[in-house]
């Protein structure tokens with residue numbers, strides 16, 4: 001089957017979800033472009049957006065319309081080149097409106113799983129539940145006679161298990177987008193020993209056309225991205241719990257977060273990142289990973305305790321942050337949850353004490369945003385870390401220890417065969433997590 005044929009009938013399961021909506025958009029744009037390039041008749045490229053609620057699907061269409069409009073504005077040259085035969089199109093808006101209409105005409109929203117029976121490619125982005133994913137794959141496969149490919153977005157479930165449980169040998173691939181899929185450049189690609197060579201080649205071609213950077217991960221629960229992030233998060237949690245012998249736990253959480261954010265020049269602190277992903281999601285992924293790593297403790301009592309208090313983090317539908325370890329105002333942390341008092345404590349109450357304890361930032365400090373996008377990034381980082389290396393403050397010691405642990409996690413992912421190379425782990429952290437520098441670095445001496 002050619003690339004174009006494979007993309008003629010596609011379904012996205014969980015299309016109204018956080019990941020599914022972005023995955024749907026990327027497919028809608030790629031399929032519409034193919035439709036335009038091949039001058040295909042309407043109805044020749046069909047993209048089913050499948051989810052459980054009509055209301056959520058209506059909201060999805062509004063999102064697709066907005067994004068199609070923005071995309072059209074950026075690709076006017078392509079549209080004008082391909083629609084030369086439309087003499088009645090005079091203004092840019094004529095081209096933009098037609099593109100939006102064509103994208104929307106490609107997408108068919110539905111709550112009926114049966115529409116996937118005709119698909120040749122099925123993206124799956126439903127909840128992280130192996131039994132549910134397998135049940136749905138089996139149901140589709142029973143009636144789908146197209147030798148369809150199944151691209152799952154699972155964050156943690158080994159692909160070979162989905163493959164064997166659903167009896168889809170060679171046709172289930174991990175095509176792991178990062179959040180949000182429309183913006184994040186990284187796709188982790190996971191194949192199994194059975195994966196059909198054509199299926200892998202198609203995945204690589206599609207990712208390229210979606211302008212994604214592909215990093216292949218081997219088929220271990222959590223893959224590279226969560227393999228690193230989950231262990232990095234657990235280390236932070238352990239550190240905070242350990243420090244709570246000397247200070248209140250909520251202050252320790254604030255301090256570790258500040259060290260991982262500012263002192264280590266990351267886009268956000270580690271507890272902030274857990275909030276962003278969702279405390280419930282992190283706990284869930286750890287639970288999925290645990291049975292595969294018998295020699296490691298991938299469990300956190302702290303996350304359990306927060307979940308018991310219904311403190312979950314994650315995002316509202318408009319993208320704003322829900323309360324988790326912290327509450328936020330315009331993206332800034334304003335309070336931290338205290339498990340003992342079962343309430344949020346304003347940061348202002350612990351800020352001075354915490355700063356005094358942590359010690360000053362190096363004089364060469366600049367925030368992540370400034371450094372990450374600077375042309376002199378490497379020089380700035382070298383200078384900054386050289387200064388941090390000479391310091392022996394509480395924060396400097398913690399930063400060195402944390403950096404070394406992150407480095408060991410990364411090296412271990414290579415040693416245990418999860419990643420094919422150190423460069424692959426570095427690239428996942430640089431692209432998927434927006435780190436300014438490699439986890440395997442020589443900047444800091446522990």
Ligand SMILES: NC(=O)c1ccc[n+]([C@@H]2O[C@H](COP(=O)([O-])OP(=O)(O)OC[C@H]3O[C@@H](n4cnc5c(N)ncnc54)[C@H](O)[C@@H]3O)[C@@H](O)[C@H]2O)c1
Pocket residue numbers: 013014015016017018019020050051052053056124125126127128129136153154155156176177178179277
């Ligand atoms: N959120 C992230 O940051 C992220 C990142 C990478 C991978 N993932 C993975 O992507 C998948 C989806 O995660 P999400 O965060 O988008 O979840 P989500 O809860 O936002 O979306 C899941 C969607 O699936 C729909 N759904 C559930 N059961 C269904 C069914 N039987 N048929 C059709 N639709 C159904 C839900 O209604 C919902 O809209 C999971 O496997 C997750 O592990 C998530």
